[in-house]
Amino acid sequence: MSTVSGEAADGGRTPQRGRPARYTREALLDLVVGVFNERGYEGASMEDLARASGLTKSTFYHHVSGKEELLRMAVGRALDALSAALDETMATHARPIDLLADAVRRTTEVLLDELPYVTLLLRVRGNTAVEREALARRRAIDARLAALVKVAAEAGEIRADIDPRLASRLLFGMVNSITEWYRPGARTASRTSIVDAVTGVALTGLRTPGAS
Amino acid sequence: MSTVSGEAADGGRTPQRGRPARYTREALLDLVVGVFNERGYEGASMEDLARASGLTKSTFYHHVSGKEELLRMAVGRALDALSAALDETMATHARPIDLLADAVRRTTEVLLDELPYVTLLLRVRGNTAVEREALARRRAIDARLAALVKVAAEAGEIRADIDPRLASRLLFGMVNSITEWYRPGARTASRTSIVDAVTGVALTGLRTPGAS
DNA sequence: GTCTATATGTTGATAGAC
C-alpha cells in the first residue's frame, strides 16, 4: 500500500498500456516538485506533471486531487521543516548570538536537505488561497528569526549601526539565496562547507581579519 | 509623440469609450512590470495587463506586440542597467577589495533604482527563448562579479577559507535578496542605509567588532 | 485608438470503456 499503481493482483493480465509507474506518494511528490521548480508553478501544466511521471493526465488525476493540492503538500513540507528547525534552536536556550548562529546553521541545513521543497516555497507569489496561506506561515517564521536578531542586537552582540530588521532580512536573504544555485550532486561546495561559509560570512564578513 | 493614445487632434470628438489612458511607452511598461511582479509572469494574463492599463485587450494589443515582447523589454532594461554599473566599477581601476565593494554598492543601487525590472529579471525561469536569453546575459554578469571576488581572494584581501565562487554567490545572493522585501515609499530602510548595510555586512559581518 | 466579436489553442478536470 501507499504505492500508486497497486499490486497487479490479477497476475499480470492487466494491459499496462503506459509505463509501469509505481511510485510511493512521496516519490511522486518529489517528481512533481521537480517539474514545478523547472517550469515554475504556473508554468507547469498537469499534462507536464503527468508526462514526467509516465502516466496520462487522467491516470495522474486518479492519484492526485489537483494542482493546488500538490502545491499545498509541497510547501507544507518545507514550512514544517523550517518551523521544526527553529523550534530546536529555541530549545537550546543559548546566548543570543549563539541562538542566532544556530538558527542560521539549522535553517541552512533544512534548505539543503529539503532543497526542492524550500525552493518552491520561496517562489510562492500569492495568487491562490493555498499560496497566501503559505506566505502567512512563512512570514511568521521570518518574524521569529527577526526577533532573534533583535535580541542579539539588544544584547550588544551584533553591530548597532544596522537596524535589526534590515540585518535579519539581509542575513536570511543570503541564506535563502542558496536555493538559486545549489544543486546536490553537482561538483559544487559540500553541505558542510556551505553551512560554515554562511555562518562565517554572516558573523564576521568576507574581509580578511586585520587587513587594511 | 511617444504617447500611447495620440494627441486627440480631432478636438475631443473621439468617443473615448474606456478610460482616457494616455501613457508613454515607459509608463505603460512600468505598469506591466508591476502586474508581472504581482502575479508572476506566467500568472499574469494579457487581460490582466489590459485591465490594469484601463484598456481593453484589443486596444492593448494595438500598442504592444505581445506578452513575450513585454518581458524582453523589461528584462533588457534590468540587464542593461546591471551591465552598465559593472562597467563603471571596472573603469575605476581601484584595488581588488575596493573594486568589489564598488560593485556591491553599484549593483545594490541599480537594484533599488530599477527595482521592479530587476525583480522580474531575477525571477525568470527559462521556459521561452526570451527567458533563456535573459538567463544567459545574467550568467555573464554573474561571472564578471565572481571574477572580481576571485581577484580579491588572490590578492589576499578577502578571507581564504571560503571558495571565491561560493563567496560570490553568497554575497550577491544577499544583494539580490533585497528585491524580496524592499518597497520604495514604505517606511522601511532608506536607500543609503541599505547600501551601507549591505556593504558593511558583506565585508565585516554582523558581529560586533571585538566582542567575544 | 478604441471598441465588440471571434478565431484558435491550451489548461485543469471529468466520463466512461477496458
Added chain:
DNA sequence: GTCTATCAACATATAGAC
C-alpha cells in the same frame, strides 16, 4: 489503474466597425 475522448474555462491574438 489505465486509457481515449471530451468539456468548460480561459489563454493569446486578430478582424473589422466606428
